Amino acid sequence: MEVLERFAAGDSDAFECLFRQHQGEVYRWIIRIVRNSATAEDLTVETFWRIYRARARFDARKGNLCGWMRRIATNAALDHLRRSRREVELPEEMPDTGKPVSAEQNEMRQAIFQAMDRLSPAVRATVLLALVEEEPYENIAKALGISTTAVKLRVFRGVRVLRKELSNAGVRP
DSSP: OHHHHHHHTTOHHHHHHHHHHHHHHHHHHHHHHHOOHHHHHHHHHHHHHHHHHTGGGOOTTTOOHHHHHHHHHHHHHHHHHHHSSSOOOOOSSOOOOSSOOOHHHHHHHHHHHHHHHTSOHHHHHHHIIIIISOOOHHHHHHHHTSOHHHHHHHHHHHHHHHHHHHHHTTOOO
């Protein structure tokens, strides 16, 4: 608790300690949203810059540093998604499963990428965290600063849009 109080008071050594302890966790959270390692690295640095600038607003007595950091990381990732034209880079190269990829599978993958691109950044982040990363709704709600019901609604809407887009592209799940 002493490190958190020192951090909130502006101690740079305490901030460095927290950075070393939590940078991996923040990076892993961000990469789940943006799906690009280089972008996630940049956003991790941006997140810690935001954390340092907002340190006076952190309540060390509550001690919920991880939740507070996750919320700032989520906001940095969503800000990035809103700014970029192609908001989420899904990997073009999937891990080699040993099986050859058919032309049909490539078409389906491209259709899924295009359908995901049509989701708003907030809905896309929610859908990726819920369906791809299988993150619990409660964690997503806390990170996005919304209710669990809102998470469920975003997932429902996102899935509905994805189904419609894929259906229009001739892809049947």
